Amino acid sequence: MAKIEAYIPIVGASVIDDLRLIAERLKGKLIQHINSTAVGGGVAEILNCMVPLLKELGVDTRWDLIKGGEQFFEVTKKLHNVLHGRPGEVTDEDLEVFMQTSRKNIEEVETYGDIVFIHDPQPIALVNKKGAGKDNKWIWRCHIDVSNPRQKAWRFLREFVVKYDAAVFSAPSFAQRLPIRQFLISPSIDPLSDKNKELPQETIDAVLKKYNIVRDKPIITQVSRFDRLKDPIGVIEAYQQVKRYNDCQLILAGGTAADDPEGAKVLAEVREKAKTDPDIHILLLPQNDIEVNALQRASDVIVQKSIKEGFGLTVAEGLWKAKPVVASNIGGIPLQIKHKYSGLLCHSIEGAAFSIKQFLNSPEYAKKLGENGREHIRNSFLITRHLRDYMLLFLSLYHPEDIVYL
Amino acid sequence: MNIRAKQPFRFYTRLHLSELTGLTASTLTQLLRYLKEVPGSCIYHHTHKFLQQHQYLSPEPPNDFAYWVSVILREEELGEKLASIDTVQFSNIRSLREKIVKTVEDYLKKNPLAKLRFAHEDEEFHFIKAISFLIPTNYTVYDLREFNEVLKKITIDSIYFHIFEARLRLEKPTNDFSNWIESSLGDKQLAQKISGLDPYTYTLEDLRKQLIRIIEKKIPAS
Numbered sequence: 001m002a003k004i005e006a007y008i009p010i011v012g013a014s015v016i017d018d019l020r021l022i023a024e025r026l027k028g029k030l031i032q033h034i035n036s037t038a039v040g041g042g043v044a045e046i047l048n049c050m051v052p053l054l055k056e057l058g059v060d061t062r063w064d065l066i067k068g069g070e071q072f073f074e075v076t077k078k079l080h081n082v083l084h085g086r087p088g089e090v091t092d093e094d095l096e097v098f099m100q101t102s103r104k105n106i107e108e109v110e111t112y113g114d115i116v117f118i119h120d121p122q123p124i125a126l127v128n129k130k131g132a133g134k135d136n137k138w139i140w141r142c143h144i145d146v147s148n149p150r151q152k153a154w155r156f157l158r159e160f161v162v163k164y165d166a167a168v169f170s171a172p173s174f175a176q177r178l179p180i181r182q183f184l185i186s187p188s189i190d191p192l193s194d195k196n197k198e199l200p201q202e203t204i205d206a207v208l209k210k211y212n213i214v215r216d217k218p219i220i221t222q223v224s225r226f227d228r229l230k231d232p233i234g235v236i237e238a239y240q241q242v243k244r245y246n247d248c249q250l251i252l253a254g255g256t257a258a259d260d261p262e263g264a265k266v267l268a269e270v271r272e273k274a275k276t277d278p279d280i281h282i283l284l285l286p287q288n289d290i291e292v293n294a295l296q297r298a299s300d301v302i303v304q305k306s307i308k309e310g311f312g313l314t315v316a317e318g319l320w321k322a323k324p325v326v327a328s329n330i331g332g333i334p335l336q337i338k339h340k341y342s343g344l345l346c347h348s349i350e351g352a353a354f355s356i357k358q359f360l361n362s363p364e365y366a367k368k369l370g371e372n373g374r375e376h377i378r379n380s381f382l383i384t385r386h387l388r389d390y391m392l393l394f395l396s397l398y399h400p401e402d403i404v405y406l
Numbered sequence: 407m408n409i410r411a412k413q414p415f416r417f418y419t420r421l422h423l424s425e426l427t428g429l430t431a432s433t434l435t436q437l438l439r440y441l442k443e444v445p446g447s448c449i450y451h452h453t454h455k456f457l458q459q460h461q462y463l464s465p466e467p468p469n470d471f472a473y474w475v476s477v478i479l480r481e482e483e484l485g486e487k488l489a490s491i492d493t494v495q496f497s498n499i500r501s502l503r504e505k506i507v508k509t510v511e512d513y514l515k516k517n518p519l520a521k522l523r524f525a526h527e528d529e530e531f532h533f534i535k536a537i538s539f540l541i542p543t544n545y546t547v548y549d550l551r552e553f554n555e556v557l558k559k560i561t562i563d564s565i566y567f568h569i570f571e572a573r574l575r576l577e578k579p580t581n582d583f584s585n586w587i588e589s590s591l592g593d594k595q596l597a598q599k600i601s602g603l604d605p606y607t608y609t610l611e612d613l614r615k616q617l618i619r620i621i622e623k624k625i626p627a628s
Binding site: 014403 | 419528
């Protein structure tokens with residue numbers, strides 16, 4: 001686990017000085033994070049990195065978990081999907097299962113923090129403890145794209161959300177009309193993690209060799225789960241359109257969850273579509289961060305042609321490696337790419353193909369946008385900015401004004 | 407001669423947090439309506455965030471309104487007009503807001519068809535408010551030499567605060583640097599030189615370099 005000092009060469013000493021200045025203002029406040037799992041998933045990943053850094057800065061931070069059985073997590077998964085706007089709806093029975101477990105957690109989980117920071121819908125009902133006993137502040141952190149949720153599910157959650165002091169969303173389009181304050185805090189990448197740290201050329205070469213990829217023509221890469229929402233078939237079609245004019249190769253790298261029958265089906269379709277072309281490399285890499293890092297670094301163009309994204313941090317990963325990125329104009333992606341400044345946004349397969357060609361045919365332009373992208377990520381999407389925003393969020397609970405003197 | 411000020415200059419850092427308003431516009435008519443209603447902190451956010459977030463890019467960065475109108479609505483003429491609003495001329499957010507509103511209104515009068523343009527889902531304009539936190543740093547200086555040394559290492563946020571925000575949002579008559587240099591060091595010429603810079607046409611790092619260049623010329627040889 002990296003120490004806060006280790007980030008100085010990346011973001012500069014003054015940025016770390018600022019973090020220390022803010023942390024001083026939080027002396028005496030106890031921050032309690034609560035979510036549903038200690039490992040696996042984006043939230044646990046962020047908290048595993050964030051909690052030790054906050055502690056090191058002197059902010060008293062704890063992390064607690066709620067409990068739930070299989071049935072409860074089936075319901076919360078369903079809730080997650082319909083909040084993303086996917087077809088289906090939660091039933092009254094589902095909601096009763098949710099409430100049963102929630103009632104138990106309300107009894108058992110102690111909410112001792114001055115600030116209780118609840119992540120995602122699973123523990124959301126704990127807010128019913130607010131006002132009983134300790135006079136604490138409550139934040140709900142939503143990591144889901146709720147720009148277009150199914151109404152029944154959202155109405156159910158909204159009853160809890162309005163009891164919080166503040167809500168936090170990852171992209172402007174996720175904001176709701178709510179009577180409480182809502183903040184925009186994007187997720188971040190850790191530049192010192194295995195997925196993002198600098199790699200020696202030998203490591204990159206070894207990974208290419210392992211997968212029989214020869215760098216004799218430009219490499220286009222998408223790193224994503226094999227999931228329809230990531231549109232891997234669309235990526236192949238875009239690549240085929242490019243290939244008519246520019247000889248190139250395509251890497252589709254990602255995993256499928258073992259419990260996801262849909263994923264296996266998508267993978268089979270992708271393999272079928274790619275089978276006559278030896279320049280398409282389909283790589284299954286479940287949780288191999290160094291290999292993902294190496295493949296991104298070996299690429300000439302990075303693509304993220306998703307149909308729906310919670311945030312799309314693979315874009316930040318590509319840009320952080322100063323790669324030219326072509327990505328869909330959805331969710332949190334337009335925050336990471338300003339079209340023609342720090343990458344190219346697309347709305348269709350043809351658009352993606354056109355942008356990839358532009359990058360392959362104008363290496364200087366591609367290089368410039370990649371470099372701009374790296375600086376944009378350095379400014380706005382690294383863990384240090386995320387720490388800063390969270391600490392400011394905590395302070396804002398005690399300062400309702402727009403200009404706060406500390 | 408090295409002049410030592412009686413009143414030192416204390417560098418502040420300024421940090422922003424973005425607050426969502428839930429207000430969105432898909433058309434110019436909606437944009438105009440909210441431009442008139444939203445808090446001043448929203449106008450500040452959308453005219454200054456771009457500058458800071460993309461400060462490594464070429465100078466003359468557009469504001470969010472200009473970017474959205476040009477790139478999303480494809481009303482490039484209006485986008486150009488909004489991008490070229492001379493922010494440095496405005497001493498407060500109220501008058502800057504009036505200018506933006508008038509620019510959009512005048513354009514819609516001449517080009518009523520522009521009202522028919524609308525942004526697709528996912529491309530609407532979302533109004534965001536800047537919450538600013540002002541924190542004194544540990545840097546306090548008494549003369550130009552010390553001032554210059556801190557200028558080299560302070561965060562870009564600090565320079566940004568003293569140059570832009572103090573003047574426009576806190577409605578001070580000039581930027582903080584010029585104010586201190588004139589009132590405490592008595593160097594009116596240098597103060598004017600700094601306030602005469604158009605900070606909006608530099609990237610922030612270039613602005614830092616330019617300030618250092620101007621100030622170094624005034625530091626007596628030791």
